[in-house]
Amino acid sequence: MGSAVFTNGINAYQVSGILYVGSVAEIPEKRRQNGYTHSFKITTGLGTVFCHYKDEETARKSRGVLAGMLDATKPNAFKHGFEFLDPTRVVSFSSVLQFKKPLGQYTHGFVVRMETVDEKSREVWLRYRSEDYAQKGRKALWASLHNVNGVQSKSEEKALATETAVANSGLPF
Numbered sequence: 001m002g003s004a005v006f007t008n009g010i011n012a013y014q015v016s017g018i019l020y021v022g023s024v025a026e027i028p029e030k031r032r033q034n035g036y037t038h039s040f041k042i043t044t045g046l047g048t049v050f051c052h053y054k055d056e057e058t059a060r061k062s063r064g065v066l067a068g069m070l071d072a073t074k075p076n077a078f079k080h081g082f083e084f085l086d087p088t089r090v091v092s093f094s095s096v097l098q099f100k101k102p103l104g105q106y107t108h109g110f111v112v113r114m115e116t117v118d119e120k121s122r123e124v125w126l127r128y129r130s131e132d133y134a135q136k137g138r139k140a141l142w143a144s145l146h147n148v149n150g151v152q153s154k155s156e157e158k159a160l161a162t163e164t165a166v167a168n169s170g171l172p173f
Contacts, residue, residue: 004069008051008062015073019043019089019114020124021066023082024059027052042066045089047118078144080126080137087148089115091122093141096134103127108134112141 004015022041036052038059053059063082070077070084078085094111106127116122126141128134 004073006066006069008053011049011051013042013044013049015066015069017044018066018070018084019045019086019116021063021070021084024056024063026056043114043116043121043124045116047116048121076144076148078141080140083126085112085124085126085141086114087141087144090141090145091115093138096131096138098131099127105129107131110134110138 006013006015006018020041020043024038024040027037027039034052035054037054038056039050039052040059040063042049042051051059051062053062067082067084074086076087078087091113093113096108096110098108099106106129108129108131109125109127112124112126113122114124126134126137128137
C-alpha cells in the first residue's frame with residue numbers, strides 16, 4: 001500500500017509521502033479564483049499545497065477518499081478531527097497556548113513542527129475548543145509518537161515484565 005496515489009484531478013500525490021492533511025475549509029471570497037470555493041491543505045516533505053474544489057460536497061468526498069487511503073497506508077497516524085498528521089515526521093511540538101483572539105470556536109492550540117524542506121511548511125497549528133481539550137490532544141500526540149517509535153510507558157513496561165515472568169515460570173495461566 002506504500003505506493004497508493006491520490007489525485008485531485010489536477011495533481012497527484014504519493015500517499016506515503018504525505019505528512020499532514022487539513023480539514024475542508026471555505027476559501028474567503030477575496031481569494032477565490034476559477035470558481036473554487038473550498039479547499040484542504042496537504043503537506044509533503046517538499047512543502048504545502050492546497051487542493052481546490054468548486055463546491056463543499058466534492059471537497060469533502062475527495063478528502064474522505066484521501067482519508068481512507070491514509071488509514072490504509074499509515075494506520076499509526078495521529079488524527080485530530082478531520083486533520084491527519086504523520087508522527088514519524090514530527091520533529092517537535094510546543095506547549096498549549098491560548099489564542100489572543102479566538103478562531104471561531106477554537107481558543108487554544110499548540111504548534112507541531114515537521115520534517116520538511118520548505119521552511120514555511122514546517123509548522124502546523126492544532127486547534128482546540130478549550131485548554132483541557134488541547135492538553136488532552138497534546139498528550140494523545142505524545143502517546144502516538146511513543147507508539148510509533150516503540151517507546152513504552154512505565155505501566156506498559158511493568159505489565160510486559162509481569163507477563164514475561166509468568167511465561168518463564170512454567171506455571172499454567
